[in-house]
Amino acid sequence: MKARLQEILKENRHDPKTDTLLFTMPEEESYRSQIGKWTDYFSDPVTNRGLLYGHIKNPWEIEKLTAFFAWTAWASVANRPGKTYSYTNNFPYDPLVGNTLTVGAILWSALSLIFLLAGTAAVLFAFGRFSFLGWKGKKEHIHPRMLPGMTTESQKATIKYFVIVAMLFLAQTLVGGATAHYRADPGSFYGIDFARFVPSNLFRTWHLQLAILWIAMAYIAGGLFLSVGLGGEEPKGQARGVNVLFVALVLVTLGSLLGEMLGVFQVLEDLWFWFGHQGWEYLDLGRAWQILLVIGFLLWLFLVIRGVGTARKDPKEGEISTLFILTAAAIPFLYLPAMFFGSTTHYTVVDVWRFWIIHLWVEGFFELFVTTMIAVLFYRLGMVTLQTATRVIYLDAILFLGAGIIGTGHHWYWTGQTNVTVAFSAMFSALEVVPLTLLTLDAWDFIKLSKSKCDICGREISIPHRWTFYFMMAVGFWNFVGAGIFGFLINLPVVSYFEVGTILTPNHGHSAMMGVFGMFAISFLVFSVRQVLEDDEWSRIEKYIRTSFWGLNIGLALMVIMNLFPAGVLQFLDVLQNGYWHARGPEFMNRGLAILMEWLRMPADLIFIIAGVVPIVIASLKAYGFVRKRSPKIYVSTS
Numbered sequence: 001m002k003a004r005l006q007e008i009l010k011e012n013r014h015d016p017k018t019d020t021l022l023f024t025m026p027e028e029e030s031y032r033s034q035i036g037k038w039t040d041y042f043s044d045p046v047t048n049r050g051l052l053y054g055h056i057k058n059p060w061e062i063e064k065l066t067a068f069f070a071w072t073a074w075a076s077v078a079n080r081p082g083k084t085y086s087y088t089n090n091f092p093y094d095p096l097v098g099n100t101l102t103v104g105a106i107l108w109s110a111l112s113l114i115f116l117l118a119g120t121a122a123v124l125f126a127f128g129r130f131s132f133l134g135w136k137g138k139k140e141h142i143h144p145r146m147l148p149g150m151t152t153e154s155q156k157a158t159i160k161y162f163v164i165v166a167m168l169f170l171a172q173t174l175v176g177g178a179t180a181h182y183r184a185d186p187g188s189f190y191g192i193d194f195a196r197f198v199p200s201n202l203f204r205t206w207h208l209q210l211a212i213l214w215i216a217m218a219y220i221a222g223g224l225f226l227s228v229g230l231g232g233e234e235p236k237g238q239a240r241g242v243n244v245l246f247v248a249l250v251l252v253t254l255g256s257l258l259g260e261m262l263g264v265f266q267v268l269e270d271l272w273f274w275f276g277h278q279g280w281e282y283l284d285l286g287r288a289w290q291i292l293l294v295i296g297f298l299l300w301l302f303l304v305i306r307g308v309g310t311a312r313k314d315p316k317e318g319e320i321s322t323l324f325i326l327t328a329a330a331i332p333f334l335y336l337p338a339m340f341f342g343s344t345t346h347y348t349v350v351d352v353w354r355f356w357i358i359h360l361w362v363e364g365f366f367e368l369f370v371t372t373m374i375a376v377l378f379y380r381l382g383m384v385t386l387q388t389a390t391r392v393i394y395l396d397a398i399l400f401l402g403a404g405i406i407g408t409g410h411h412w413y414w415t416g417q418t419n420v421t422v423a424f425s426a427m428f429s430a431l432e433v434v435p436l437t438l439l440t441l442d443a444w445d446f447i448k449l450s451k452s453k454c455d456i457c458g459r460e461i462s463i464p465h466r467w468t469f470y471f472m473m474a475v476g477f478w479n480f481v482g483a484g485i486f487g488f489l490i491n492l493p494v495v496s497y498f499e500v501g502t503i504l505t506p507n508h509g510h511s512a513m514m515g516v517f518g519m520f521a522i523s524f525l526v527f528s529v530r531q532v533l534e535d536d537e538w539s540r541i542e543k544y545i546r547t548s549f550w551g552l553n554i555g556l557a558l559m560v561i562m563n564l565f566p567a568g569v570l571q572f573l574d575v576l577q578n579g580y581w582h583a584r585g586p587e588f589m590n591r592g593l594a595i596l597m598e599w600l601r602m603p604a605d606l607i608f609i610i611a612g613v614v615p616i617v618i619a620s621l622k623a624y625g626f627v628r629k630r631s632p633k634i635y636v637s638t639s
């Protein structure tokens with residue numbers, strides 16, 4: 001019976017000549033019965049975990065959607081022409097229908113381990129052989145060129161960005177808490193029938209979009225701040241440019257969030273794609289907002305280039321200045337593939353471009369930009385030589401991009417691409433762990449650096465900027481744990497096959513995204529705030545920053561330990577034991593233990609929000625207050 005079932009489902013009845021797909025009688029019957037199932041599913045927020053009542057009103061749309069589901073089921077089971085595995089390389093796992101791991105997935109998983117070990121060995125050897133590699137402290141004296149309290153008008157103007165950063169961060173964590181609540185108790189929000197007003201898919205969209213927005217906003221502000229620090233001179237009208245960009249970014253942020261809400265409530269009619277919700281995770285915002293965002297990024301790049309100014313032509317500092325600009329330019333440039341698809345483009349094509357952006361940002365160019373910002377900052381604070389700073393940038397560019405660009409394919413193992421994609425991407429993405437392992441080797445140099453001091457002025461750099469460095473050390477820690485360990489955990493094709501879409505993904509997503517780019521964003525907030533304040537002003541807000549450092553790190557660690565990791569392992573086990581459909585459905589999610597795990601998250605979330613995020617909001621508001629209150633000071637050149 002089982003063999004016959006597999007035979008029927010695995011046979012490919014698509015006729016390419018007429019482009020028709022023939023269903024067998026049982027398949028047709030199943031399709032018809034599914035229409036009723038999905039009609040019920042989309043009408044009740046308790047079963048669908050918090051969507052709007054009667055989310056899909058038009059029966060014709062339910063039919064089309066069911067047809068789409070039927071097509072995905074067919075594509076994931078029926079063999080590709082001339083092959084013994086399906087279009088999705090047999091994903092998802094369901095032994096009943098004959099969907100099990102392909103030979104290629106097993107082979108390339110095994111071989112990718114060789115890449116990882118050989119890559120690690122090569123880099124460790126290079127570090128042993130060339131003792132100058134990494135974050136080595138200065139040998140000569142470099143006088144700090146950025147001292148706290150000595151800032152320009154445009155640098156001060158970035159403080160309001162950080163106020164918005166903190167507010168968006170707070171909003172993100174609050175809607176995140178609400179999203180978690182929907183998982184634990186989809187029926188009601190402490191007795192209130194919330195799904196009428198804010199359905200779970202809107203909360204979820206906002207949660208992800210806000211994460212990108214506040215982190216990006218902090219980078220934008222940090223980049224503007226550093227560009228002038230690197231250039232050494234305030235270009236005319238820079239502060240005005242920074243203010244104009246601020247208004248534009250706030251408008252795009254609020255507009256896109258509102259558009260997503262109108263989109264979910266389906267009131268935009270034909271304009272949904274342009275102003276509403278595109279429906280693509282991470283690229284949810286309407287096309288018009290995306291275009292405005294790119295324009296904003298370009299304006300930012302223009303301001304950064306102005307800020308760096310003539311330093312680009314400087315015989316000594318020209319190289320590092322150019323590297324700074326190039327790594328910054330990659331960010332708007334890499335967002336362009338978001339425009340490469342329209343509202344009716346095929347799902348598999350969209351997912352190629354979508355991960356092109358997400359992956360190349362987080363696993364390539366953001367990592368590089370972070371390195372560059374830290375290198376420039378350390379150089380300007382007189383902690384490393386120009387040579388060390390430049391060398392670290394080049395080394396990281398080789399390591400991050402060499403592995404990360406082709407590694408993009410680890411998001412395409414099961415999206416209709418060939419075995420060649422699985423092979424290359426498994427090998428190269430395994431290599432991505434190499435630079436992250438190096439971080440542990442670098443860690444001690446890094447800690448030593450934060451204690452170095454300028455002997456001439458006798459002022460310890462680590463004292464004014466202690467918390468910036470602490471947050472940067474947190475970046476290093478989470479980069480290894482969140483990206484390195486938890487990323488690698490789900491990276492081998494043989495693991496990914498069972499894992500994709502389980503809680504082990506947000507386990508990695510939270511620890512890597514918040515841990516690395518979130519912590520780095522906060523480190524820049526802290527740096528900029530410290531830099532613009534006088535010592536006595538700073539002493540009045542330092543306690544908030546200290547609390548936040550512990551609140552964010554302990555909160556994030558608890559989130560991982562109490563909920564994401566154990567719940568992820570539990571769900572992973574369920575995939576192995578009962579098939580993917582079981583672990584992703586109410587059969588698993590409504591089990592007492594799974595629900596309990598969701599509730600266990602709550603203390604962690606509360607620590608994160610109350611002790612981590614709220615103090616950052618207070619500190620940034622106070623800093624803004626100090627800067628506003630001051631009588632306009634004479635502009636001090638940083639050079």
Ligand code: HEM
Pocket residue numbers: 362363410411429430432433479483484487488490491496499500501502505508509510512513514516517
């Ligand atoms: C700081 C660096 C990184 C960040 C911020 C990050 C972030 C993320 C996020 C947010 C997702 C979820 C995407 C989704 O929901 O569809 C994800 C997925 C994934 N990441 Fe990373 N990541 C980083 C580094 C890495 C590294 C170094 C590896 C492996 C070597 C890796 C492997 C993966 C894999 C395989 C997935 C897909 C999981 C799935 O679809 O279930 N990541 N990453």
Ligand SMILES: [Fe+2]
Pocket residue numbers: 359363407408410411
């Ligand atoms: Fe990735």
